[in-house]
Amino acid sequence: MATDRREALRHAIAYEHRLFQEVRKHEQVAARWQQRANLALRRGEHDLAGEALQRAAAESRLAEDWQAQYLAQSDAVRRAKRGLRQAALSAPPDPAEARLAQLAQEDRLERDLADLKAKLAG
Secondary structure: OHHHHHHHHHHHHHHHHHHHHHHHHHHHHHHHHHHHHHHHHHOOOHHHHHHHHHHHHHHHHHHHHHHHHHHHHHHHHHHHHHHHHHHHHHOOOOHHHHHHHHHHHHHHHHHHHHHHHHHHHO
């Protein structure tokens, strides 16, 4: 059960990363079209500048759409991480670990008792 949840979380994080990359890609493309529009304006190519600005605006809208998806996925990942942590904290203790911890404690007590007896006898 916990393994399935961890695997689902890994997939969700990977998807979040892909969404982030898409946002950055579209932001960079929009910036590049804006630079081209500026160049066209400096050269007096107003029609070309208008086309470049339209493409920059389209890429900016795409970046915003991807950003909204990224933020939603990021929120879902945060909730999944929190849920996984809470599940781990509320999970019943492993009986083998509990028994080994008890044995270790008994062993420490026996050694301490033996050391104490040795000090009192000596």
